[in-house]
Amino acid sequence: MTSILKYGTIDDKILEELRAIVGDENVFTEPHHRAIRASVPAPFPLHKWSEHTPDVVVLPGSTQEVSEVLKISNKYKIPVVPRGGATGLADGAMPLRKGIILDIKRMCEILEIDEVDRTVTVQPGINMQELNRVLEKLGLWFPDDPASYPVAVVGGRVGTGGWSLVGAFGGHVPDLVLSMEVVLPTGDIIRVGNGGGRKIRKSSVGYRLKDLFIGHQGTLGVVTEITLDVFPRPEVEFPAFFGYNSFEHAYENAFKMTTSGLRTLGAVVIFDEEKVEYLRRDDEAYIPQPKSIKSIIATVMYGTEAEVEGAKKRLFEIAEKDGAIYLGEELSEGDWASRHDRYALPLHGRRRSDWQVVPMTWHCEDAAINHSQLPYVRKRWHEIASRYIEQYDGVFDDWGMFMYSNPPFRPWGDYLTEIDIGINELALDEETWEAWVNMKREIAEVVIEVEGSISACHGGTREGDVEVCVRQELKDGQFELMKKIKKMLDPNNIMNPGKYMLDEAYQEG
Amino acid sequence: MVELLSYKKFYDEPLKKDEPVSEEITKDCYTVFACRHKFCREVCPVYQELRNESYTSYGFHAALLSVSRGIESLGNMKETITYCLECGACELRCPNTLFGGDFYKRRTTTVDLVRKIRRDLIAENEKPNNWGEVEKKIDQYKKYYNSSPEEIRQWAKDLEIPTTGDTILFVDYFTAFQETVTVRTAAQILMKAGVKFGVIERPGLTLGELYETNFDEWLAHAKETIEALKSAGAKTVIVVNPHEYVYLTREYPKYMGSLPFNVIFITEYVAKLIENKKIKLTTEVDIKATYHDPCALNKFSGIWESPRKIIESIPGLEYTDEDPVSQWYNCCGNGIASFKELHPELSYRIGTSRLRKAADLGVQYLLLGCPHCKDQLSEVQTKSKINVEPIHLLEIVAKAMGLEV
Amino acid sequence: MVRHAIIKYGHFMVDPDDMQDVIRQQELNEEEIERIVKYRWMYLDWMHKRFADKVVKPPE
Numbered sequence: 001m002t003s004i005l006k007y008g009t010i011d012d013k014i015l016e017e018l019r020a021i022v023g024d025e026n027v028f029t030e031p032h033h034r035a036i037r038a039s040v041p042a043p044f045p046l047h048k049w050s051e052h053t054p055d056v057v058v059l060p061g062s063t064q065e066v067s068e069v070l071k072i073s074n075k076y077k078i079p080v081v082p083r084g085g086a087t088g089l090a091d092g093a094m095p096l097r098k099g100i101i102l103d104i105k106r107m108c109e110i111l112e113i114d115e116v117d118r119t120v121t122v123q124p125g126i127n128m129q130e131l132n133r134v135l136e137k138l139g140l141w142f143p144d145d146p147a148s149y150p151v152a153v154v155g156g157r158v159g160t161g162g163w164s165l166v167g168a169f170g171g172h173v174p175d176l177v178l179s180m181e182v183v184l185p186t187g188d189i190i191r192v193g194n195g196g197g198r199k200i201r202k203s204s205v206g207y208r209l210k211d212l213f214i215g216h217q218g219t220l221g222v223v224t225e226i227t228l229d230v231f232p233r234p235e236v237e238f239p240a241f242f243g244y245n246s247f248e249h250a251y252e253n254a255f256k257m258t259t260s261g262l263r264t265l266g267a268v269v270i271f272d273e274e275k276v277e278y279l280r281r282d283d284e285a286y287i288p289q290p291k292s293i294k295s296i297i298a299t300v301m302y303g304t305e306a307e308v309e310g311a312k313k314r315l316f317e318i319a320e321k322d323g324a325i326y327l328g329e330e331l332s333e334g335d336w337a338s339r340h341d342r343y344a345l346p347l348h349g350r351r352r353s354d355w356q357v358v359p360m361t362w363h364c365e366d367a368a369i370n371h372s373q374l375p376y377v378r379k380r381w382h383e384i385a386s387r388y389i390e391q392y393d394g395v396f397d398d399w400g401m402f403m404y405s406n407p408p409f410r411p412w413g414d415y416l417t418e419i420d421i422g423i424n425e426l427a428l429d430e431e432t433w434e435a436w437v438n439m440k441r442e443i444a445e446v447v448i449e450v451e452g453s454i455s456a457c458h459g460g461t462r463e464g465d466v467e468v469c470v471r472q473e474l475k476d477g478q479f480e481l482m483k484k485i486k487k488m489l490d491p492n493n494i495m496n497p498g499k500y501m502l503d504e505a506y507q508e509g
Numbered sequence: 510m511v512e513l514l515s516y517k518k519f520y521d522e523p524l525k526k527d528e529p530v531s532e533e534i535t536k537d538c539y540t541v542f543a544c545r546h547k548f549c550r551e552v553c554p555v556y557q558e559l560r561n562e563s564y565t566s567y568g569f570h571a572a573l574l575s576v577s578r579g580i581e582s583l584g585n586m587k588e589t590i591t592y593c594l595e596c597g598a599c600e601l602r603c604p605n606t607l608f609g610g611d612f613y614k615r616r617t618t619t620v621d622l623v624r625k626i627r628r629d630l631i632a633e634n635e636k637p638n639n640w641g642e643v644e645k646k647i648d649q650y651k652k653y654y655n656s657s658p659e660e661i662r663q664w665a666k667d668l669e670i671p672t673t674g675d676t677i678l679f680v681d682y683f684t685a686f687q688e689t690v691t692v693r694t695a696a697q698i699l700m701k702a703g704v705k706f707g708v709i710e711r712p713g714l715t716l717g718e719l720y721e722t723n724f725d726e727w728l729a730h731a732k733e734t735i736e737a738l739k740s741a742g743a744k745t746v747i748v749v750n751p752h753e754y755v756y757l758t759r760e761y762p763k764y765m766g767s768l769p770f771n772v773i774f775i776t777e778y779v780a781k782l783i784e785n786k787k788i789k790l791t792t793e794v795d796i797k798a799t800y801h802d803p804c805a806l807n808k809f810s811g812i813w814e815s816p817r818k819i820i821e822s823i824p825g826l827e828y829t830d831e832d833p834v835s836q837w838y839n840c841c842g843n844g845i846a847s848f849k850e851l852h853p854e855l856s857y858r859i860g861t862s863r864l865r866k867a868a869d870l871g872v873q874y875l876l877l878g879c880p881h882c883k884d885q886l887s888e889v890q891t892k893s894k895i896n897v898e899p900i901h902l903l904e905i906v907a908k909a910m911g912l913e914v
Numbered sequence: 915m916v917r918h919a920i921i922k923y924g925h926f927m928v929d930p931d932d933m934q935d936v937i938r939q940q941e942l943n944e945e946e947i948e949r950i951v952k953y954r955w956m957y958l959d960w961m962h963k964r965f966a967d968k969v970v971k972p973p974e
């Protein structure tokens with residue numbers, strides 16, 4: 001197959017036009033400004049850094065500027081990659097065809113807080129922690145809580161269809177977006193919502209086009225304004241961690257917890273045996289735990305004091321009836337509060353042969369897996385990881401698995417299931433990178449085998465994942481339809497080209 | 510003895526324009542790059558204004574890593590590396606420090622790296638825009654240093670302070686020649702409390718601009734300061750300027766080992782005097798105020814309790830606290846060294862953001878613990894007319910003691 | 915697997931032998947280590963306050 005499209009080159013004339021739109025001070029061409037914006041937290045092929053370095057970095061300040069930049073890109077056929085917090089784990093903001101990085105973090109205003117109809121309208125570059133700093137003074141809360149909570153931005157959360165650690169209580173990003181302003185690849189500005197309402201939570205009018213612009217990984221446009229649902233700030237929080245003598249023991253108890261009907265449960269998270277071993281390497285909370293504790297369930301409740309006071313007793317009954325051991329206030333509270341920080345430090349990496357500390361990046365391979373399939377997936381994933389670690393000790397490391405209750409507003413059924421792999425990117429070369437991609441592919445194929453989805457929270461755009469996603473998970477007509485939609489909205493394939501293999505929409509033969 | 514030692518000796522090896530980046534520096538940068546959580550970002554006061562991730566701890570480390578990989582040349586970093594206040598928020602918030610620094614005995618040291626890159630670039634004659642302003646400032650301070658003893662002690666001319674003693678009030682050139690109210694107030698408070706102390710005749714220069722320009726010259730001055738304090742008989746050195754406190758407790762011990770005297774910050778000392786009833790706060794000070802944590806105390810030195818203790822003991826004062834962790838996000842905009850000379854407008858923007866946060870709390874006064882913050886925020890207040898008056902908390906203590914300063 | 919975690923200054927620390935080959939420890943004195951630990955607990959306390967008005971205690 002050959003591409004029917006050719007991209008233009010960014011020359012001085014185009015740079016001048018970009019500068020005229022956003023101002024000289026918001027266009028960067030020096031290599032380090034571009035190199036910094038080549039990667040996201042997914043493992044990055046450092047040995048091929050230049051291949052992913054964009055040609056120019058543009059920092060727009062308004063919807064109009066975004067629209068003008070896209071018009072120029074469309075006119076000259078220049079690839080554009082939108083970049084939010086750049087904390088996504090699926091390479092969404094990593095350029096595959098160079099071009100323009102459209103870094104939207106300057107657009108970070110809160111445009112409106114509606115205390116009566118309970119919404120907040122923001123620009124895409126605002127971070128959730130900053131948003132909540134303002135909302136908390138009004139007794140409000142935006143409940144999106146990813147691992148990147150202190151730094152991710154709302155626009156990126158929308159673009160990746162983000163998942164929240166407390167989603168069982170507060171829903172996930174797709175559930176919290178009421179309406180949006182989107183700039184299409186042609187530069188046209190549209191509004192999508194539930195029907196035509198800006199602050200409406202449910203409508204039966206029209207197609208559900210809003211969903212098209214959630215989780216598209218920057219392939220269909222750029223969101224420039226978002227109206228979000230806000231919650232009352234919880235009166236209380238109650239984190240409780242329990243210990244178990246095996247993964248199976250925790251797994252059985254997790255079923256009882258998630259199906260208990262307790263509506264204040266914000267999360268039920270299983271730590272498997274490898275995860276607990278990993279935490280015992282260097283985590284002050286886990287090192288002193290008795291050896292008999294091999295698996296853990298972390299839970300957290302949010303809500304009014306009246307609800308949580310009652311619910312916590314019930315939760316303890318469920319846990320203790322199964323012989324779980326409560327791990328104490330200090331661990332429960334401390335570990336819950338450090339949930340964004342503690343599990344993935346680079347120095348957690350080890351070379352197995354001599355236990356030397358090796359700085360590694362954290363790769364979170366996530367999938368949505370039903371409860372019934374968790375033990376099988378766990379066994380297979382660790383087997384796959386072990387095989388590669390044995391061959392490439394000091395390059396890869398198994399950091400264990402978490403299984404988080406996955407659905408919005410309820411904890412039962414399926415789990416965001418992740419295996420965390422440490423990767424020493426400094427040691428990557430052609431051979432190890434290929435090994436890595438193969439490992440990912442094998443991991444993803446297990447997910448298809450059990451009829452899961454290969455990503456609950458990051459997206460299926462990474463090398464290794466994407467082929468499995470497109471050829472297997474979306475094979476029954478979904479990918480074909482995606483290509484048609486892509487080509488219709490983005491006739492010149494300028495928006496984040498190469499992602500989701502959507503180049504195929506523009507190929508003949 | 511307070512000494513907070515965090516030292517990567519391999520930073521002492523200079524980076525050169527056309528030579529490869531050492532393996533140790535590469536791994537050091539990689540350890541931040543590998544994290545990629547980028548929790549260093551939103552906490553950065555420069556980032557909060559510009560929203561440009563190049564100007565963050567992650568950005569600096571990733572940029573230098575790109576130099577190590579031959580993608581960028583060191584000289585091209587000369588402007589980028591000036592976009593740092595050296596406030597320390599990023600390296601503290603970095604999970605490598607906050608969640609693993611103690612376990613691994615290895616932490617993120619962005620401020621040291623920024624200083625190093627700046628210094629190495631100057632050595633390679635790669636000077637950023639506005640560098641002339643920094644040179645001017647260094648020259649100005651050299652003039653101060655070469656002034657007569659009478660000129661150096663002009664701020665205290667009617668106070669009759671000896672030049673020796675067990676206890677020495679350390680007065681640097683910024684507080685001796687520019688923001689003189691703070692040390693004068695400190696001296697008068699100590700005198701009223703019956704503390705016997707001296708002030709040395711001529712300290713060396715402690716200047717941050719010199720530290721990140723000419724290390725050898727800065728170190729020679731540092732040695733001179735230590736020698737002067739020692740020969741004045743110092744057993745305890747009270748420091749009024751948080752920047753100096755950081756040099757004495759964090760930087761000098763790196764290169765000179767443990768200092769032969771105890772160093773204490775003025776708020777720690779005054780809080781004790783209040784607790785021991787050596788200072789009596791009797792006059793009501795009827796104001797509404799909040800407190801600005803100076804970066805050098807809050808983010809580098811672990812000092813946030815004593816200023817609050819002092820403030821809470823002032824009769825009549827209605828205090829609204831902004832907690833110290835929330836204040837990791839704040840800076841007055843001055844920065845620790847050359848930031849303000851290089852980026853006057855940005856410095857002003859950061860200052861106005863800080864004053865606005867205080868104004869949002871509905872207070873009349875923003876209490877300060879640092880003479881640089883006072884200098885900076887007074888200037889910002891005059892220009893911006895934001896309705897909050899910056900004042901050093903020692904001035905409030907003096908008022909409550911009934912002192913005429 | 916807990917390999918070589920040691921207790922120093924009342925805290926768990928990596929065995930220095932595990933940081934010899936690939937990445938080394940730096941000079942970090944006891945006071946600085948205490949400072950990091952103190953900041954961590956302060957930060958964790960602060961994080962709880964960002965998500966709810968209070969943290970409730972476990973049942974008796």
